[in-house]
Amino acid sequence: MDDNTTEPGDLQCNRREFICSAAVAGAGLMITVPGWAQEQTEVPDKAEELAVGIIGPGSQGKFLLTKALKIPGIRFVAACDVWPYHREITAKLLKKYDQLVNTYEDYREMLDQEKHLDAVIVATPDWVHAEHTNACLRAGKHVYCEKEMSNTIAGARSMVETARETGKLLQIGHQRRSNPRYWHALTLIEKDKILGRVTHAFGQWNRPQLYELGWPQGREVDPETLKRHGYENMDQFRNWRWYRKYSGGPLADLGSHQIDVFNWFLKTTPKAVIGSGGLDYYTEQEGRDWYDNVMTIYEYDTKAGPVRCFYQILNTTSNGGFFETFMGDEGTLVVSEDSRKGYFFREQQAKKREWEDEAEKIETMDRDAIELKIGETLTPEGQKTPEAQRMLELAAKPPHQLHLESFFDAIRNGTPLSCPSELAFEVCVSVLRANEAIDAGDRVEFQPDEFKA
Numbered sequence: 001m002d003d004n005t006t007e008p009g010d011l012q013c014n015r016r017e018f019i020c021s022a023a024v025a026g027a028g029l030m031i032t033v034p035g036w037a038q039e040q041t042e043v044p045d046k047a048e049e050l051a052v053g054i055i056g057p058g059s060q061g062k063f064l065l066t067k068a069l070k071i072p073g074i075r076f077v078a079a080c081d082v083w084p085y086h087r088e089i090t091a092k093l094l095k096k097y098d099q100l101v102n103t104y105e106d107y108r109e110m111l112d113q114e115k116h117l118d119a120v121i122v123a124t125p126d127w128v129h130a131e132h133t134n135a136c137l138r139a140g141k142h143v144y145c146e147k148e149m150s151n152t153i154a155g156a157r158s159m160v161e162t163a164r165e166t167g168k169l170l171q172i173g174h175q176r177r178s179n180p181r182y183w184h185a186l187t188l189i190e191k192d193k194i195l196g197r198v199t200h201a202f203g204q205w206n207r208p209q210l211y212e213l214g215w216p217q218g219r220e221v222d223p224e225t226l227k228r229h230g231y232e233n234m235d236q237f238r239n240w241r242w243y244r245k246y247s248g249g250p251l252a253d254l255g256s257h258q259i260d261v262f263n264w265f266l267k268t269t270p271k272a273v274i275g276s277g278g279l280d281y282y283t284e285q286e287g288r289d290w291y292d293n294v295m296t297i298y299e300y301d302t303k304a305g306p307v308r309c310f311y312q313i314l315n316t317t318s319n320g321g322f323f324e325t326f327m328g329d330e331g332t333l334v335v336s337e338d339s340r341k342g343y344f345f346r347e348q349q350a351k352k353r354e355w356e357d358e359a360e361k362i363e364t365m366d367r368d369a370i371e372l373k374i375g376e377t378l379t380p381e382g383q384k385t386p387e388a389q390r391m392l393e394l395a396a397k398p399p400h401q402l403h404l405e406s407f408f409d410a411i412r413n414g415t416p417l418s419c420p421s422e423l424a425f426e427v428c429v430s431v432l433r434a435n436e437a438i439d440a441g442d443r444v445e446f447q448p449d450e451f452k453a
Contacts, residue, residue, distance in 0.1 A: 044354035050118040050408060053078035055107050055132050057090040060146055061123030064173075065090070067098055067123070068403040071408060076176040076401040078114045080104040082208040082229050082237075085219045105225075106133055106425075108250040111139045117189075118142065119411060126247045129228075130155035131172065134162045140167040144407045149421070149428045150245075151317075156428040160421045160453035170408050171417045174260045175403035176337060180309045185326075185342075185373045186265055186336040194344060194353075195328030198266070198302070201309040203258040206226045209281075210315060213238040223234045235287070242288040243386035249290040250277075251431040257337075260427040261324050262298060262309045269426050272445045292316065294433050335372060337399055342372030426451045 009070050050073060054061055057079050067072050079090045079101045087103040094101050098436065107114040112118075119142040123130045130150045136143045138304040143163075149156035149172055163170035176182050188194050230245075231237040238244035239255050251259075263269055277294030294317065298309040323336035330350035335342050345367050346352065361368040375389050394402065431448050438442040 016138055021452065022069075031302060039219070042087055047281045049073050049075045050411060051075060051077045051114075052119050052121065052413065053080065053110060053114055053117045054090070054121040054123065055080045055136075056122060056124035057081055058083075058119055058123065061121065062090065062093070064121055064146070064400060064404065065093070065125055066145075068401065069099075069405050070401055071405055073412075075099055076101050076407060078102050078104065078110050078117065080107045080110045081099075082225065083221050085216065091350070100173065107135060110137060111141075113424050115139075119144065119408070122146065125154075126151040126252060127240075127245060130158050130164060133159050135169065137162045137166045140166070140168065142407070142411050144173065144404065146173040146246045147424065147427070148256050149424050151248040151252065151432070153432055154430055156425050157453040160425050163421050169407070170334040170421040171403070171407040171410070172419050172421055173400075174257060174404065174419045174424060174427065175265065175399040176257060176261055177418040177423075178403040178406045179337060179399045180402075181335060181337070181372070182261065182264075183338065184391075185333055185372065188344070189326060194331050195326060195333060196330030196348075196350065197304045198307055198326055198328045198346075199305070199323060200307060200327045201262055201266070202261065202327070203255075203309070203311045203322075203324040204313070204320055205254040205258065206312075206317055206319050207321075208318040209318070213227070229449055237313075239288075242282075242290050244289050247290065248432055249331050249435055250253055250294055250315065250429075251296070251434055252428075253293070253393065254313050255311060255434075256322055256427050256431045257313060258322070259298070259309075259430050260424075261335075262311075263426055265326060265422075266300050266302050266307055266309075268300055268302055269448075269451045270298040270430055270446055271296065271301050273434045274428075274443045275438050276441075277438045291438070294438060296438075298434075333372070337373045339395070343369040344372060345369040360409070425453045442447065 013017070025343050029290055048088050052068065053074065053076055054065055056067055058081070065076065076231070079087060079094070080103070081087050081090070082105060091103055092102055102114065104113070120136040122129060122136065122143055122145040122334065124132055126148050127150070129148070131147055133143050149159055162307065189198065197327070198211060208405045215234055215238055226233065226237060236246070247253060272292060273296055274298035275294060278293035279291050281286060281292050282288055293312075293314050295312045296310070300307040300309065321336075321338060323334055323338065323341045325332060325334045329347065331344055331346045333344050343362060346356070356370065363369070374395055401417060407411050409415050410417050433444050433450070
């Protein structure tokens with residue numbers, strides 16, 4: 001990743017961000033809130049509303065839709081889905097918000113009929129992201145597309161190229177890039193140097209045994225429609241993440257979020273990856289062909305030296321949940337989208353900082369750790385700064401909402417996207433080529449040109 005990549009704001013905060021005692025005195029550095037997150041003082045009138053459509057209002061699409069509804073000036077006017085059941089549910093939901101939508105089975109008909117659309121949210125299965133996104137971009141619409149960009153590198157590359165050719169905005173759903181907790185953690189690592197030299201990283205996403213997604217009895221998609229849209233049966237349609245034809249597997253579904261954090265924080269792309277995985281638990285499930293567990297080691301060459309990053313996904317246990325850990329010769333930082341997880345502890349041989357005695361401690365792994373907090377920067381008089389308070393308010397918002405705000409603010413005001421397609425393409429290459437390493441039981445080396453689209 002280019003160190004000169006434009007980021008969505010330079011969140012300048014200081015070490016006192018860890019301190020949670022309001023009695024602590026000291027001058028706090030200013031926190032610059034990203035432009036897309038500035039407080040709106042007025043609700044846009046109808047003339048300023050953005051007309052938005054959605055393709056794929058299933059579980060994730062509906063989740064994004066509900067977060068977008070919290071953003072002023074957003075009006076949904078069209079919804080497209082293969083499944084009539086989804087179309088009905090979406091229309092009923094939006095009607096409660098006084099937003100009446102036209103519904104479509106075919107996205108091409110939606111684009112043909114809804115020429116006034118400003119933007120489209122694409123939340124369909126990975127294998128059709130490129131088809132849907134490219135069509136929307138070419139129709140003159142800005143696009144917010146869920147990750148993974150595609151289950152093929154060629155598909156992902158085509159999306160970058162189409163966005164570039166059309167001049168339309170394309171935001172990819174790596175929402176950690178809009179999360180104040182991650183900007184805060186990155187500032188502590190880069191500017192405060194709390195870890196010293198970063199040498200290793202670890203990430204995981206463990207979740208319990210998952211049963212197959214079902215559907216309401218009698219509400220199945222008819223076989224002819226399923227076949228027309230590329231599915232053999234309702235199981236493939238509902239449980240598409242388990243099939244190679246439709247998804248990039250667990251590394252794309254879950255891991256891309258956290259491997260994106262590796263790339264982002266280390267400010268480079270990996271040079272190599274090795275991995276192991278298998279369909280070890282769900283072996284009785286006929287037809288499933290993606291592994292249910294995976295363990296990988298990514299190798300990075302950073303300006304400070306080599307870094308090895310271990311990453312795992314387990315689909316049979318929720319032990320530990322999901323988080324990322326960055327380790328250096330002076331300390332360790334744990335961060336997660338789960339706001340209950342976040343702390344720093346110093347290596348015993350590292351120089352003790354003046355603020356540590358004042359910081360509230362928690363005990364973890366038989367060591368004192370300082371809890372990761374934001375919004376606690378103080379003025380010399382011991383008062384919270386307006387900037388810190390604003391950051392605290394931002395952190396209270398759902399990360400997906402902040403990421404959507406980044407997208408819509410870029411449309412309105414030309415502010416930088418927090419995850420443009422070029423950055424997401426780097427992640428797509430990182431995870432899809434790791435699948436190759438696992439399949440081959442071999443080490444895959446990356447070439448720098450692979451990450452350029």
